Amino acid sequence: MQLPDFPWDSLAPAAARARAHPGGIVDLSVGTPVDPTPQVVQDALRAASDAPGYPQTWGTPDLREAVAGWFARRRGVPDVDPDGVLPTVGSKELVAWLPTLLGLGAGDLVVHPEVAYPTYDVGARIAGATPVPADGTAQLGPASSAGPVRLVWLNSPSNPTGRVLGREHLAKVVRWARERGAIVASDECYAELDWSADGVGSVPSVLDPEVCGGSHEGLLAVYSLSKQSSVAGYRAAFVAGDPALVRRLLEVRKHAGMIVPWPVQRAMLAALGDDEHVAAQKARYRARRDRLAPALQQAGFRIDHSQAGLYLWATRDEPAGATVAGLADLGILVAPGTFYGAAGAQHVRVALTASDERVEAAAQRLTSRSG
Numbered sequence: 001m002q003l004p005d006f007p008w009d010s011l012a013p014a015a016a017r018a019r020a021h022p023g024g025i026v027d028l029s030v031g032t033p034v035d036p037t038p039q040v041v042q043d044a045l046r047a048a049s050d051a052p053g054y055p056q057t058w059g060t061p062d063l064r065e066a067v068a069g070w071f072a073r074r075r076g077v078p079d080v081d082p083d084g085v086l087p088t089v090g091s092k093e094l095v096a097w098l099p100t101l102l103g104l105g106a107g108d109l110v111v112h113p114e115v116a117y118p119t120y121d122v123g124a125r126i127a128g129a130t131p132v133p134a135d136g137t138a139q140l141g142p143a144s145s146a147g148p149v150r151l152v153w154l155n156s157p158s159n160p161t162g163r164v165l166g167r168e169h170l171a172k173v174v175r176w177a178r179e180r181g182a183i184v185a186s187d188e189c190y191a192e193l194d195w196s197a198d199g200v201g202s203v204p205s206v207l208d209p210e211v212c213g214g215s216h217e218g219l220l221a222v223y224s225l226s227k228q229s230s231v232a233g234y235r236a237a238f239v240a241g242d243p244a245l246v247r248r249l250l251e252v253r254k255h256a257g258m259i260v261p262w263p264v265q266r267a268m269l270a271a272l273g274d275d276e277h278v279a280a281q282k283a284r285y286r287a288r289r290d291r292l293a294p295a296l297q298q299a300g301f302r303i304d305h306s307q308a309g310l311y312l313w314a315t316r317d318e319p320a321g322a323t324v325a326g327l328a329d330l331g332i333l334v335a336p337g338t339f340y341g342a343a344g345a346q347h348v349r350v351a352l353t354a355s356d357e358r359v360e361a362a363a364q365r366l367t368s369r370s371g
């Protein structure tokens, strides 16, 4: 199996440069939450710490119902079947293993966005399938002549670009996939972090009735609590959609021991039942975004897309490596767009996941240099 080098390893020289800044490094290169896990979630984890028995791989019925309730309340999807819900050990493992769990292999094509979270590609490779970067059905046409497309990944809001796909776009992909018997998996883990609107369903889900025509057949929505609830350390996520597909995943996962620990299942239940901490976390990220975006613009950057999610997709129309090096001189570490595909060659991804103090330091360095 040919896996790519782990991209972040190559950032070591820029990181060393940034660390040498007298004011210390501002690390905006990784989207790892830094704010405390909300008390309500910590309390639930603690209260469930007595766990001598094996937990259910499928998750308890109340957890699966809470996920269905969250889709109805927060995503405008009223008809998620709790039988079509499965907790996962974070969503990265599901992304990386989904092609394998679905039985894909040599000759099968896995389509993913052109500029994308690297794990879609990795997951196809782990299964021995072929990753195909393509945006939109027009590009998918020619790609599919190389073999059958078995799985199409969507990611909205996108990591790294922050682009949100509208209902029409999603519906078109769903129709295209259904005509070919391909599964659509939609990674929606930044859906609660929409900067252009606050309304329910402002970031449409692939399970939205207008997108899927009222049937979840062949569709999976992948979601994570890591960012909205600052629980990346818990590994708390889920997949939801077509009950028949979920049952297939469940069968393999039961045999393979891919089980969300009991205290984490209970913490997820608490997190899904409390919208207040999600709103508070969103407000924190919004304030950081409102500080960083204009500072980057003042320093000569253009910010593309970025209407939702945890990142600013920024460019100075120069090679990404030059931007990374220039920002490292200011003690600011960002990820080059090249980590996400060739189309990211002139962009950098700036994460909003640093403390207010570090974000303020970055903004001041950016604006004092350009002022």
Ligand SMILES: Cc1ncc(COP(=O)(O)O)c(C=O)c1O
Pocket (backbone or CB within 6 Å): 031, 089, 090, 091, 092, 093, 095, 117, 155, 158, 159, 187, 189, 223, 224, 225, 226, 232, 236, 237
């Ligand atoms: C698009 C996307 N999907 C999945 C993940 C994985 O999240 P987790 O494994 O914490 O649920 C990330 C993490 O950054 C992501 O950006």
